[in-house]
Amino acid sequence: MPAPDGWVAQRYLTAGGGPDYTCPRCHRTVPRRTQHVVAWRTDEDDSHRHWHANCWTAAVREGIDRYRFA
Numbered sequence: 001m002p003a004p005d006g007w008v009a010q011r012y013l014t015a016g017g018g019p020d021y022t023c024p025r026c027h028r029t030v031p032r033r034t035q036h037v038v039a040w041r042t043d044e045d046d047s048h049r050h051w052h053a054n055c056w057t058a059a060v061r062e063g064i065d066r067y068r069f070a
């Protein structure tokens with residue numbers, strides 16, 4: 001996945017059970033059993049978030065820092 005400097009983004013699919021995620025950009029559900037994107041800042045181990053793939057792509061285009069604390 002494309003990612004800005006200082007970020008890592010990977011395609012991700014969760015096999016196990018548990019709660020779904022909330023996308024930082026659109027605030028809608030990211031079902032954990034569908035392929036989506038998990039991304040984090042390389043300097044913040046606990047900053048990872050789960051994104052819809054389309055939302056991640058758009059957020060990178062728009063400037064990821066505006067969503068950093070969403």
Ligand SMILES: [Zn+2]
Nearest residue numbers: 023026052055
């Ligand atoms: Zn989204």
